[in-house]
Amino acid sequence: MPKIVDPEERRASVAAAVWRVVRRSGLDGVSVRTVAAEAGLSPGSLRHYFATQAEVLAFAMQLVLDRVRARVEAVEPDPDTATAVRRVIEELLPLDAERRAEAEVWLAFTTRAQVDPALRALRDASYDALESVCGQLTDALLPDHPGREAEVERLYALIDGLVLHAVMRPDRATPALMRAVVDRHLTELTR
Amino acid sequence: MPKIVDPEERRASVAAAVWRVVRRSGLDGVSVRTVAAEAGLSPGSLRHYFATQAEVLAFAMQLVLDRVRARVEAVEPDPDTATAVRRVIEELLPLDAERRAEAEVWLAFTTRAQVDPALRALRDASYDALESVCGQLTDALLPDHPGREAEVERLYALIDGLVLHAVMRPDRATPALMRAVVDRHLTELTR
DNA sequence: AGTGATTTGGTACGACTGTGCCAGAAAAAC
DNA sequence: GTTTTTCTGGCACAGTCGTACCAAATCACT
Known part of the structure; x- marks a missing residue:
């Protein structure tokens, strides 16, 4: 070594x-x-x-956010819009042990960001970035959709809710169930 | 006084x-x-x-969970199913300052429950209870629905995602936006 | 009023915290 | 080979932590 x-x-x-x-x-x-x-x-x-210790925390949190961003950016595009959207969403979900661990760390930092200004800045930036991603996904599925803002927030909240549940109850919010939920949501959106 | x-x-x-x-x-x-x-x-x-200090934390967390439960149980029924469902959901969302404060505390305890067995027991019990509530809401809207489990998790994840967003970004996840999201979701489900 | 139980305020202890500081080891530069 | 920089390990300090313990104060009841 x-x-x-x-x-x-x-x-x-x-x-x-x-x-x-x-x-x-x-x-x-x-x-x-x-x-x-x-x-x-x-x-x-x-x-x-x-x-300082604060620098350690900020660096560790930043690295988590970087990994998520890198994964989303590395998603290979697909001619089928629904497939492309699904792939991006599935990169955001903790569908394997490694990403679930990542989500656990994310939750811990996100919660502390509630009372730590330095971490809060990082969290808010990543929140905006993810909201933007969800906006792009929504636009891809439903161009010129009335009530776009609510539709974007619905998708984003659904994703974060699944992440939260996968962290809290990995025995309940299994990868298979999360995929089924995303499937149903996308099916309804494209109907 | x-x-x-x-x-x-x-x-x-x-x-x-x-x-x-x-x-x-x-x-x-x-x-x-x-x-x-x-x-x-x-x-x-x-x-x-x-x-002990652990007893203080457990008691404080239990009281938060009790308040949520009491609010949900106090929802007056409505002949219109969709209205009844919406009322329950809106009791779970932090639509005012008091409930947003409550949600902040809930998130802090829920996150600590990740590494505190005593708090974890409380969290898991309330998770199950809320999942059951979401199941009842789903059944009320969509009786004998195939893929019930995914539909229940979709609703539950959506709610928890909205709560999480309201805590993290109250300026973005406003009460009006949350209501719009719930509206859209219920409209789609009952369609 | 007196007696026993409850409640209060405060101190003390060992363990842990972040940070400052420094001597010596290792590596790099010349 | 010598000098300079980088890196490492460890100690010291002031502060906070949870808990144990105790004397004084307050209360309730006869």
Whole structure:
């Protein structure tokens, strides 16, 4: 195993350590010491890559949002509009273990953003971006649709609700059920 | 102003203090001292009503869930099915400042339930109850509907997504927009 | 009024927090 | 080979955390 020397990779590995701690103990369990231990670093060394703990949190959250954005952007287009829309939506849903873990971390950060201005800025930006995506999906399915705003919010709320449920009750909100819900919604929209 | 002497009222006022602290500083800001100060008590006195801090949190969360349940149960029935369904849904949504505050607290506790077994039990029970409510609403609108499970989850996810958005972005997810979304959804279901 | 139970305020303890700081190791530059 | 920079580990500090404990105050009841 090659040693990680690139500072940016080191920061990324710290972020991954943050994610693991968040999943195990929640965002409250994230301290300088727990993260350092999880990343295999000493607290003093950790401080060399991140000046403050707030910087650690902001970086770890930003990386989550970046991953979601990258996945959505990487969706290959499809001649069939409904198929293209479905693919984008399914990239936003935690349909496998990795993305469910990602969603858990997202929820933790999103909730803390409620009382942390720095994280709130990140959250609001990603909220706007996702709302825009949902707007594009809606326009693709229903061009010049009256009541567009409500239709966009309906899709966005449905997606976030599914994500929330998959995090809270993965035994209930299974990938199969989430797909069925999306199927039904898209079928109704294109009818 | 009469003095509060009833122990149960005292506990409720402590829970209210917890809610205020949660809204101001998040669930992390809830400590024995901050809650005691917010409730106008000394830490030692607080411990006389709650043996542990975990008990304080469980009680405060339970009271939130009780309020939601009481509101849903208090919905007066209506001969028109669609109207009755809409009324129940609108009781679940944070359409005014008070219920939005309630939703903020709910989100904080729900997120912590992810890593706190005691709170998780409360959350899971209320999740099941709300899922059951959504099932009844769905059955009322669409009796003997094929794919009932997906339809129920679609409604439940939509509601929770709207709640989540109202908490995160009250400027975007306004009461008017939420009503419009629900309107559109119900119109589509009954079509 | 007196007695026993309840309620209150406050202190103390060990554990944990973020951050500041520094000496030594490792690496890089010359 | 020497110097300079980067990196690492660890200690110290002030502060907060939950909880245990206790004496004083207040209350209820005879």
